Amino acid sequence: MRNSSSYLAASAILMSCVVNIAAAAPPSAATLERxxxxxxxxxxxxxxxxxxxxxxxxLMDKGLSGGMPFDDRMFKAYAPNITQDGETGIGRLTDAQLAKAIREGIRPDGSVIGPPMPIEFYRHISDDDxxxxxxxxxxxxxxxxxxPKSRFNFALPPAYGPPVMSVKAPSRADKVKYGEYLVAIGHCMECHTQRDQKGMLLMSSLGSGGRVFPGPWGESVSRNLTTHESGLKGWSxxxxxxxxxxxxxxxxxxxxxxxxxxxxxxxxxxDMAAITAYLRTLPPRPFGK
Ligand code: HEC
Ligand code: HEC
Structure with missing residues (x-):
């Protein structure tokens, strides 16, 4: 994420990136494949x-039409329908509006998309991706x-950060950097990192795991992905x-x-090799700390 020198400059750059995305239609076979x-x-x-x-x-025939509930102490959220239906889905959103929703968490009406949609991580998705x-x-x-509409028992932030300007993915030649990019857009750390009382990611615990996920499966606990003994140190x-x-x-x-x-x-x-190379650079941290 970069600092914007002024809001106007930021939105000018944002506009140009929006234009690039819109101009990409109709998509090439390579774009769809990616x-x-x-x-x-x-x-x-x-x-x-x-x-x-x-x-x-x-339910394969119902595609990305959502409905999955997420129960948390602080919210009851539902994954929305993100198919092309104009009324119940996102069919009315332009490419630029979708880009802003996915990468910045802001809907066309200005409302903010709440958790667990991993906006903090999606801010890093490159323009091309x-x-x-x-x-x-x-x-x-x-x-x-x-x-159903999600309910949050706290005020969502007005935004997840300044408007996202153009984002470029790092070169694949830099395996560790590209691995870091994949881990970000794969929101691995959403589950493998602790949060503070305000729900902010605790960067000092990046990758140390210990988050509990209850569900129909009982309970699972995310693991330590750092180079600590309790993590991936001894793993090939x-x-x-x-x-x-x-x-x-x-x-x-x-x-x-x-x-x-x-x-x-x-x-x-x-990509798997790049992800692994990046995980191996995480400083050792005790499980969940
Ligand atoms: C960890 C779960 C999770 C993942 C992964 C996820 N989403 Fe979401 N998404 C949600 C939830 C929950 C909401 C609704 C939050 C709310 O109600 O404020 C949402 C909201 C949205 C919205 C806003 C829709 C609307 O009508 O308000 C869009 C668009 C969207 N997601 C697209 C995507 C795309 C594209 C991806 C993959 C790149 C993705 N999401 C990945 C959980 C997720
Ligand atoms: C939605 C939450 C979630 C996301 C996203 C997620 N993980 Fe996990 N991960 C878990 C949980 C929970 C476990 C433990 C499951 C269990 O114990 O049955 C786990 C286990 C693992 C393990 C096994 C480690 C061990 O010590 O056994 C590895 C490696 C791992 N995750 C890496 C990743 C990577 C890399 C990504 C991103 C590409 C990722 N995870 C994304 C929740 C998540």
């Missing part, structure tokens, strides 16, 4: 926005399905890859949700 690769892989929007049946199973994701959303079929690259992509631990036992293993299995080898 968007699908991200969404079926590390970005995993469907892990929250996919319609689900009573046992949490995906964002355009690719939006291109995919636009070609998916419209599904009519009204979702192959074991880390197997945990993330196959969803099994070093003894071959399956992990519980809500980590998006069904999607992460599609992360390609180069």
């Amino acid at each position: 968007g699908r690769y991200l969404m079926n892989g590390v970005v995993a929007c469907a892990n929250c926005h996919m319609a689900r049946g009573p046992k949490g199973e995906y 964002l355009a690719a994701i939006i291109a995919v959303l636009k070609v998916e079929p419209a599904v009519r399905s009204a979702v 690259d192959a074991q880390i890859s197997k945990a993330v992509r196959a969803g099994v631990n070093r003894d071959g036992a399956p992990y519980k949700p809500p980590m998006a293993f069904q999607h992460y299995q599609n992360i390609d080898d180069a």
